[in-house]
Amino acid sequence: MSEGLNYQFLVDTFFVALSGVPIALLITIVALLIALPLGFLLALTRINRIPVLNRFAQIYVSFVRGTPVIIQIFIIYSSVPLLLASIFEKYNINMNVYDVNPIWYAFIVFSLNTTAILIEVFRSALSTVSKGQLEAAYSVGLTNVQAFRRIIIPQTLVVALPNICTATVNLIKATSLGYAMSLQEITLRAKVAANVGYNYVEAYIDIFLVYLILCSLVEYIFKLYEKRLRRYKAVNA
């Protein structure tokens, strides 16, 4: 260990870590596809104080935000298989619970987690769009759906985008916890490679670099998109 870094290993493992990127991105994208609409709808129930749902969303958010992601992973990863097993048994489905790809658990955990975060993001963004915008849309003859799609959502998105970017980057980073579910993502792949020759320092440097590059890229893409969306605020913002 004292002979310094193993550069060959450092380079090779970089590509090993890199090969985990598609899985990390897949989880991120699935989680966002579920959490963006769901978070928006639940934020609406908060803003409009819809009975029951509003309360549900509030409690849900405090549960998710008040617990570490790793614990949420443990709970889902240990409880869902039990649940599945009993369902399989009841309906005589001939399938082994342990054959289920852990990525499905990752989809569940990260979607649930990101939804809670986006509820709060959208709630504060929606509260910056005045009620008059919606009323003006109604008054020119737009339906509820048209008004949201064309007036309210675009304005909400502009305000929410920086926070959605943060949530996305946090999500990418949180997928590193997928190793706890033996998910073949960036961290696990590099660590497994390191196990052979105890090259942990090199592996961690690689993991570090891969996340850094990935997250910087995502942030850059968000910034570009934000710039485009913000055009109408160019003057007073």
Add this chain to the structure above:
Amino acid sequence: MLEITNIHKSFGNNEILKGVDLQIDKGDVVVILGPSGSGKTTLLRCINFLEKADQGHAIFGDIDVNLKTASKKQIHEIRQKVAFVFQNYNLFNNKTALENVTEGLIIGRKVSKDEANEIGKKALDKVGLAEKYNAYPSELSGGQQQRVGIARAVALNPDIILFDEPTSALDPELVGEVLTVMRNIANEGTTMLVVTHEMSFAKDVANRVIFMDAGVVVEEGTPKDIFVNPKEERTKKFLKRVLPEDYIFYI
């Protein structure tokens, strides 16, 4: 053309409209006056279903509805006939001036984009904003924004335009440009129902003035009836307060 009977509206235990009747004929310019809190805004909002009345009946041309139980479809049909100009403009912040004007045409009324752009540009020209088609609301002064608001209403070619204190959010030096636009469209025969504190507009442009107080219509008549020979004590008191000492009504 527009006939409303017995509108009631409460917020909680607070009855704001206590049975208001209103009749407006084609080409009328009706001004509603009244002290703050008398229910003027609430009345306009109920007519356009931005607020749901507790009771009341309305006839809009060939549509006959109960204001409390109107269906979504009826509300949609009525909003095609009624345009609204808001006190604080409420322009769509994410749309240019021209897009603000064409939005209701293209999306609400299914007019083709080319035709809508043509109508929209004409409407903006009419309010003196030919240079500002592509400006966003954040790039316009209050007076310009309200003129876009008026263009947005005019472009829809509605049966009636409702104005809720269109100049009261404006700096004094910008009020004139908006009133001029309103006078112009009134002269073209647009049917208008206007809540305003601009007495000169009421006097010069309206053919009927309604004085409201505490949720009821206290008195209505021609501008001359109201300003020169008000009958009701409440009207006299209000006018004394809002008109300058040496105000002389002349025709």
